[in-house]
Amino acid sequence: MLINLLQFALLLSCMTLLVVVMGKWLARVFTGTGHTLPERWSYRLFGVNPDAGMGWAQYGVTLLVSNAAMLLLGYLGLRLQGVMPLNPLGLAAQSPDLAFNTAVSFTTNTDWQAYSGETSLSNFSQMAVITFLMMGGAATGVAAAAAFIRGLSRKNADDIGNYWVDLTRVLYRVFLPLCFALALVYVWQGIPQTLASDVTVTTLEGVKQHIILGAVASFETIKHIGTNGGGFFSMNAAHPFENPTALTNALHILSMLLIPSALTYAFGSMLFRRRQGWVFFGAFLVMFLGFLSIVYTAEQTGNPLLTSVGADQTMSASQSGGNMEGKELRFGIAGTSLFVTTTTAATTGSVDAMHDSLTPMGGFVPLAQMMLNSVFGGDGVGFINLIQYAILAVFLVGMMIGRSPEFLGKKIEAREIKLVMLSVLAHPISILGFTALAVLWPGVSDSLNNPGAHGFSEILYAYASGTANNGSAFAGLNANTPFFNTTIGLAMLMGRYLTLLPMLAVAGLLASKKTLPDSAGTFPTATPLFMGLTVLVIIVVGGLTFLPALALGPLVEHLDMLAGRLF
Amino acid sequence: MTDMNLSFRRLVRPVLVSTVFFMLLTGLGYPLATTAAANLLMPWRAHGSVVQRDGVAVGSAVLGQQFERPEYFHPRPSVTADAPYNAGSSGASNLGPTNRKLIDAVAARVKSYRAENGLAADTPVPVDAVTASASGLDPDISPANAQLQLKRVATQRHMSESQLADLLHAHTSGRLLGLLGEPRVNVLKLNLALDAQQSPAVAGK
Numbered sequence: 001m002l003i004n005l006l007q008f009a010l011l012l013s014c015m016t017l018l019v020v021v022m023g024k025w026l027a028r029v030f031t032g033t034g035h036t037l038p039e040r041w042s043y044r045l046f047g048v049n050p051d052a053g054m055g056w057a058q059y060g061v062t063l064l065v066s067n068a069a070m071l072l073l074g075y076l077g078l079r080l081q082g083v084m085p086l087n088p089l090g091l092a093a094q095s096p097d098l099a100f101n102t103a104v105s106f107t108t109n110t111d112w113q114a115y116s117g118e119t120s121l122s123n124f125s126q127m128a129v130i131t132f133l134m135m136g137g138a139a140t141g142v143a144a145a146a147a148f149i150r151g152l153s154r155k156n157a158d159d160i161g162n163y164w165v166d167l168t169r170v171l172y173r174v175f176l177p178l179c180f181a182l183a184l185v186y187v188w189q190g191i192p193q194t195l196a197s198d199v200t201v202t203t204l205e206g207v208k209q210h211i212i213l214g215a216v217a218s219f220e221t222i223k224h225i226g227t228n229g230g231g232f233f234s235m236n237a238a239h240p241f242e243n244p245t246a247l248t249n250a251l252h253i254l255s256m257l258l259i260p261s262a263l264t265y266a267f268g269s270m271l272f273r274r275r276q277g278w279v280f281f282g283a284f285l286v287m288f289l290g291f292l293s294i295v296y297t298a299e300q301t302g303n304p305l306l307t308s309v310g311a312d313q314t315m316s317a318s319q320s321g322g323n324m325e326g327k328e329l330r331f332g333i334a335g336t337s338l339f340v341t342t343t344t345a346a347t348t349g350s351v352d353a354m355h356d357s358l359t360p361m362g363g364f365v366p367l368a369q370m371m372l373n374s375v376f377g378g379d380g381v382g383f384i385n386l387i388q389y390a391i392l393a394v395f396l397v398g399m400m401i402g403r404s405p406e407f408l409g410k411k412i413e414a415r416e417i418k419l420v421m422l423s424v425l426a427h428p429i430s431i432l433g434f435t436a437l438a439v440l441w442p443g444v445s446d447s448l449n450n451p452g453a454h455g456f457s458e459i460l461y462a463y464a465s466g467t468a469n470n471g472s473a474f475a476g477l478n479a480n481t482p483f484f485n486t487t488i489g490l491a492m493l494m495g496r497y498l499t500l501l502p503m504l505a506v507a508g509l510l511a512s513k514k515t516l517p518d519s520a521g522t523f524p525t526a527t528p529l530f531m532g533l534t535v536l537v538i539i540v541v542g543g544l545t546f547l548p549a550l551a552l553g554p555l556v557e558h559l560d561m562l563a564g565r566l567f
Numbered sequence: 568m569t570d571m572n573l574s575f576r577r578l579v580r581p582v583l584v585s586t587v588f589f590m591l592l593t594g595l596g597y598p599l600a601t602t603a604a605a606n607l608l609m610p611w612r613a614h615g616s617v618v619q620r621d622g623v624a625v626g627s628a629v630l631g632q633q634f635e636r637p638e639y640f641h642p643r644p645s646v647t648a649d650a651p652y653n654a655g656s657s658g659a660s661n662l663g664p665t666n667r668k669l670i671d672a673v674a675a676r677v678k679s680y681r682a683e684n685g686l687a688a689d690t691p692v693p694v695d696a697v698t699a700s701a702s703g704l705d706p707d708i709s710p711a712n713a714q715l716q717l718k719r720v721a722t723q724r725h726m727s728e729s730q731l732a733d734l735l736h737a738h739t740s741g742r743l744l745g746l747l748g749e750p751r752v753n754v755l756k757l758n759l760a761l762d763a764q765q766s767p768a769v770a771g772k
Contacts, residue, residue: 003742003745003746006746007746007747010744010746010747042585042588045584045588046580046581046584046585046588047580047581047584048581058574061574061578062578062581062582065575065578065582066581066582066585066586069582069583069586070586070589070590073586073587073590116656116657118655118656118657119655119656127594127595127598127599128590128594128595129594131593131594131597131598132589132590132593132594135589135593135594135597136586136589136593164581164585167585171589171592171593175593176592176593176597179597179601180597180600180601180604183601183605184601184604184605184608184609187605187608187609187612187613188609188612190612190616190628190629191612192612192613192614192615192616193601193602193605193606193613194602194605194606194613194614194615195602196614198655199614199615199617199624200624201617201624201625201626201627202623202624202625203625203626203632203633204625204626204632204634204639204755204758204759204762205632205633205634205635205636205639207632207633207650209626209630209632209652209653209654210653210654210655211615211617211627211630211654211655212654212655213614213615215598215601215602217601217605217613218597218598218601218602219598222593233657233702234656234657234658235657235658235659235701235702235703235704238657238659238700238701238702239657239702239704240627240629240630240631240702240704240705240706241615241627241629241630244629245743245748246742246743246747246748246749247743247747247748249747249748250747302694303664305664305665305670306670306673306694306697306698309670309673309674309677310673310674310677310678310681310689310690310691310692310697311673311677311691311692311693311694311697311698312691312692312693312694312711313694316711317750318709318710318711318714318750319693319694319695319709319710319711319712319749320695320709320749321694322694323664323694323698324694324695324698324700325660325662325664325669325673325698325699326659326660326661326698326699326700326701327698327700327701328700328701328702328705328707329643329695329700329705329707329708329709329749329751330705330706330707330748330749330751331748331749332748332749335747335748335749351701352701353701354659354660354661354701356659356661356662356663357659357660357661357662357663357664357669357701358664359664360664360665449661449662449663450661450662450663450666451666452663452665452666453665454663454664454665454666457663474661475659475661476661476662476663557663557664557665560665561664561665565665566665566666566667566670567665567666567667
């Protein structure tokens with residue numbers, strides 16, 4: 001028990017240390033005026049002027065069109081897999097609806113997968129389509145955060161930066177060097193990195209074992225640093241080739257938290273409001289610890305139904321105990337719980353255990369975090385989501401004390417609040433709307449792997465994951481049907497752009513306003529009180545919306561489990 | 568409107584060129600450079616850590632494989648497609664905690680585990696021995712699980728239990744830095760060490 005708590009403390013301390021290092025670096029990347037040589041060459045190649053600023057609308061349109069081009073190129077790559085090189089196993093192209101779903105999924109930083117990597121994608125597709133989209137999609141998110149923070153930091157300004165500069169710098173100065181170095185550490189730990197597709201061995205008992213290989217290490221790094229989450233293999237980061245040791249598990253966790261957490265510090269640096277940055281970091285961390293304690297307790301306590309048939313789930317020096325169905329021994333309960341919390345907080349969606357087999361309250365945590373979508377959150381967008389709730393908190397406080405709300409020295413007015421509410425509401429409308437549609441759609445129940453309340457959770461999880469751009473799954477659900485491929489594809493697009501674009505608009509509007517000096521009547525936002533209020537607003541506004549749906553899924557299932565009811 | 572058209576037209580080149588360029592750079596340049604560096608520095612690991620015995624590839628040090636014979640230590644249950652430990656198609660049960668199929672499967676595994684290892688009918692069985700792993704390729708078992716299999720393997724191989732206990736101890740890995748991960752036994756490495764002490768032809772006779 002103590003050793004598990006120390007393990008959590010060690011990793012979270014490492015994360016906090018990295019917040020400062022990475023935060024400083026990100027602030028320099030976002031604000032530096034000089035361009036390196038490769039960057040200047042790239043701008044000349046693209047035909048763009050890196051020193052020209054963009055207003056929020058121009059920034060947003062450029063981002064959207066650039067993502068559309070990535071999506072299209074990715075779609076073509078998947079459809080043409082059959083005629084592309086590096087496909088010795090002769091894997092066929094994905095069907096149109098599946099290729100649409102996959103391309104959308106990786107462009108929007110969701111990485112939902114309705115296919116199995118080892119039987120569906122060639123080494124070429126894994127690199128040129130999937131690795132490329134993971135880089136591009138994640139860099140887009142960080143670029144948006146750069147523009148967003150820049151907007152908040154400016155006054156009387158009509159531009160929020162240049163999309164091409166942000167995108168290129170994030171790739172050249174953050175993703176590529178980090179990923180390359182980390183990939184070599186991963187290979188050292190046992191993750192393969194080869195252009196060979198497979199190897200066949202003869203086991204000690206004389207059976208042939210056909211082992212799929214590929215460029216896995218270079219895939220794993222950007223998958224986690226970019227909060228992407230799609231697996232090279234079907235079983236994702238539970239597969240020993242994707243996550244062979246406790247060290248890789250820890251590095252995956254730290255990689256996922258790296259940029260979402262560091263953005264709070266970068267924000268503090270860029271606005272010269274360091275304390276405010278730490279208040280936002282604190283808000284993230286408080287929620288994270290709350291969810292971690294729920295999932296760890298639930299999984300360590302285990303499933304009483306397994307005990308009743310003779311399985312020993314008690315923790316001892318010689319076993320981790322707990323609910324080990326769908327988990328890997330080398331991570332145990334503690335490593336798995338931290339991974340589950342991190343992957344759905346930082347909306348990565350990589351999994352080192354099967355979420356479908358978590359205990360009901362263990363499964364409640366990923367669902368709830370994707371619904372709130374602002375416990376660290378994905379690269380870039382998580383921070384934007386938190387600010388969205390912070391603005392809402394300022395507004396509600398302003399209502400209560402009867403003053404016009406101000407945030408970071410800017411007056412918050414009707415236009416900003418309308419945009420914030422559009423972004424806040426798009427999330428539950430997509431999740432609950434599509435879930436309702438799916439429950440009523442004929443034939444959907446054939447896709448379920450589990451009967452009872454758990455079956456409902458499988459559907460709810462799919463749309464929560466798609467909309468939150470997470471990508472993890474209650475993977476028993478057979479989501480490779482035209483209905484799921486299309487609706488989850490739409491949910492991913494809504495979840496990405498209907499929150500990103502309104503919030504870019506908010507940043508643009510705030511940038512154009514003048515900054516008011518703090519007065520005695522200003523509600524201070526760099527305080528623990530405001531941190532508490534923001535968390536409260538997230539839980540009340542974000543959480544209560546979903547409570548009825550959660551009650552039908554994990555909560556009912558928890559009562560079923562305690563009552564010993566089987567389905 | 569013409570403004571809008573103009574700005575869209577001005578987007579065409581940067582969007583097309585940057586997309587294709589970044590695909591080549593991040594989708595091919597980066598993975599290929601990583602592959603080259605990895606193969607230069609750590610060729611064995613980069614190719615999947617394939618273990619050879621007498622010139623024959625017998626498995627990957629990182630992946631689990633199926634063992635059913637009584638003279639070997641047995642890995643965790645695997646529910647991969649077609650056969651257990653199918654490394655061409657990783658897979659899990661994805662059964663929820665209140666699914667009758669899960670509880671029935673665990674009950675059946677508990678029974679056969681007790682029978683195989685000559686345990687009393689009320690012996691609690693370590694949970695990892697009766698639950699399917701997430702990947703279906705889990706290379707490890709818990710020390711508790713290995714301990715309960717020790718007597719069976721010792722009898723089958725006509726080894727003394729203390730001799731086997733020493734070997735098991737030598738193949739039990741601890742936590743990283745005393746904190747990360749779980750104590751575990753890599754089944755393939757342990758079974759290879761068993762065979763090295765005593766050829767597989769002799770064992771089981």
